[in-house]
Amino acid sequence: MIVPSKLFLHYLDRLEAILLRVQVFDPALGEHRLSPDQFPLLQQARTAIGFAMRVSCPLAGREIVRFDEGASTFDTVLAALHATRDYLAAIPDGDYAQLASRDIATTAGFAELRMEGWEYYLMYGVPNFFFHYGTVYAIARHGGVPLGKTDYDGYHVYPPGFSFRPA
Numbered sequence: 001m002i003v004p005s006k007l008f009l010h011y012l013d014r015l016e017a018i019l020l021r022v023q024v025f026d027p028a029l030g031e032h033r034l035s036p037d038q039f040p041l042l043q044q045a046r047t048a049i050g051f052a053m054r055v056s057c058p059l060a061g062r063e064i065v066r067f068d069e070g071a072s073t074f075d076t077v078l079a080a081l082h083a084t085r086d087y088l089a090a091i092p093d094g095d096y097a098q099l100a101s102r103d104i105a106t107t108a109g110f111a112e113l114r115m116e117g118w119e120y121y122l123m124y125g126v127p128n129f130f131f132h133y134g135t136v137y138a139i140a141r142h143g144g145v146p147l148g149k150t151d152y153d154g155y156h157v158y159p160p161g162f163s164f165r166p167a
Contacts, residue, residue: 003096004059005088008052012085014154022140023074029143041139045077048132049084055125056088058104059117060095
C-alpha cells in the first residue's frame with residue numbers, strides 16, 4: 001500500500017520547490033489565475049496543502065488539522081506547507097492499517113459525501129490534491145517560470161535544452 005502521508009510528503013516537497021521558484025521568478029504570479037473563476041496560484045497551493053491533511057488525517061483515524069488558515073503570502077503558505085509536512089511525517093504508517101474499514105464523511109463543493117477509506121483516498125482525495133497541485137504548476141508555467149516535468153514529479157530527467165517541440 002502507498003501510505004497516504006508518504007504520497008503527499010513527496011508532492012509537498014515538489015510543491016515547495018515550485019513555490020520557491022515562483023517567488024524568486026515573479027512573486028506577482030501568486031495572484032495569477034488560469035481563469036477568472038478559479039483560485040489564484042497561492043490559494044491553489046493552500047488548497048493542495050489542505051487536501052493533504054484533509055485526506056491523510058481521517059484515513060489515519062485522526063481529526064483533520066489545518067495549518068493554512070489565513071495564509072495568503074508566499075511566506076505564510078510555505079510556513080503552512082512546512083507545518084503540514086512535519087505533521088504528516090510524524091504519523092506512523094501503522095495508523096493507516098484500518099484505512100479500508102474507515103467510513104469518511106466529507107463535502108465536495110455543496111455535495112455531502114460518505115465513502116469508505118479506499119474510495120475516499122483514491123477516488124476523491126488524491127485527484128483533488130493533484131487538481132490543485134497541477135493548477136499551481138500550470139499557472140507558474142503559463143507565467144513563464146522555467147519549470148519542467150522533473151519539477152512536477154521529481155522523477156523525470158531531461159538533458160539541458162531538451163524540448164518536445166521539433167527543432
